[in-house]
Amino acid sequence: MLILEPALQKKYAHLKKVLQDLGSVVVAFSGGVDSTVVLKVAVDMLGGSARAVIATSPTLPARELEDAHRLCAAIGVQLQVVTTNQLEIEAFVQNDATRCFHCKTDLYQLLSSVQKVTRFQAIVDGTNVDDMGEDRPGIQAGKALGVRSPLLEANCNKSDIRQLAQALGLTNWNKPAAACLSSRIARGLPITKTSLSRVEQAEDLLLAEGLTQVRVRLHGEMARIEVEATEIAKLTEETRRSRLVAAFKDLGFQSVTIDLEGYRAGGGN
Numbered sequence: 001m002l003i004l005e006p007a008l009q010k011k012y013a014h015l016k017k018v019l020q021d022l023g024s025v026v027v028a029f030s031g032g033v034d035s036t037v038v039l040k041v042a043v044d045m046l047g048g049s050a051r052a053v054i055a056t057s058p059t060l061p062a063r064e065l066e067d068a069h070r071l072c073a074a075i076g077v078q079l080q081v082v083t084t085n086q087l088e089i090e091a092f093v094q095n096d097a098t099r100c101f102h103c104k105t106d107l108y109q110l111l112s113s114v115q116k117v118t119r120f121q122a123i124v125d126g127t128n129v130d131d132m133g134e135d136r137p138g139i140q141a142g143k144a145l146g147v148r149s150p151l152l153e154a155n156c157n158k159s160d161i162r163q164l165a166q167a168l169g170l171t172n173w174n175k176p177a178a179a180c181l182s183s184r185i186a187r188g189l190p191i192t193k194t195s196l197s198r199v200e201q202a203e204d205l206l207l208a209e210g211l212t213q214v215r216v217r218l219h220g221e222m223a224r225i226e227v228e229a230t231e232i233a234k235l236t237e238e239t240r241r242s243r244l245v246a247a248f249k250d251l252g253f254q255s256v257t258i259d260l261e262g263y264r265a266g267g268g269n
Helices: 006-022 033-049 062-075 099-118 129-133 137-144 158-167 193-208 229-235 238-250
Strands: 025-028 050-056 079-083 122-124 214-219 222-227 255-258
Touching: 006 033, 006 122, 006 158, 025 033, 025 099, 033 050, 033 062, 033 158, 050 062, 050 099, 062 079, 062 193, 079 099, 099 122, 099 137, 193 214, 193 222, 193 238, 222 229, 229 238, 238 255
Parallel strands: 025 050, 025 122, 050 079, 222 255
Antiparallel strands: 214 222
């Protein structure tokens, strides 16, 4: 039995019951903390009746797919990879406020196909209490297709989830929040394979410098860098600054800026 505070112990018990009662689940897995907790508890409760599925596409950074494989291996479950391409969805490419709705609809339709083949009872995701206070059109897509959210049903917030992840021995319990690459493209600018690749490579450069939470927001030919406020000074160290500016321009950016507000969720909106 995990050693948790009473309130969190109650939520954990509820989470286990939700998953156990479902009997068999396809987990919409991303490699983030939320879906990893759902997967871990699902495997603990259901064993082979829990399946992890991740969708690979131009919007998924390669580093996230690598992390997903590693996490599933540690949990002891095989990761099923399905392939999609949201760039073939005109409404997604237009990149308006409904972008996430179209992306998640595409994802959950893919997972529905897996569910039909396996005859598992439900598709589950990592949506939690804190997500409900944000602009998340993707949540509406999940509801429309009958996706269950065990963390939400157990009244778990992001703090609860990180505590559970640490108690469960999950190595990504303190992993920074992640989002698909399309969230970096300013709304109204069409999403292209070139722009997604440019953003991914730019963020890889920043991560290689030892920065922990990074976003490279694309505004036409300008890159707007968001990092934690405590790490902004690292970007202004002369050797690193000049090296990064040259590397960003090699990627095709005409100008590079640092957002002095620092990283914040939804900064691309």
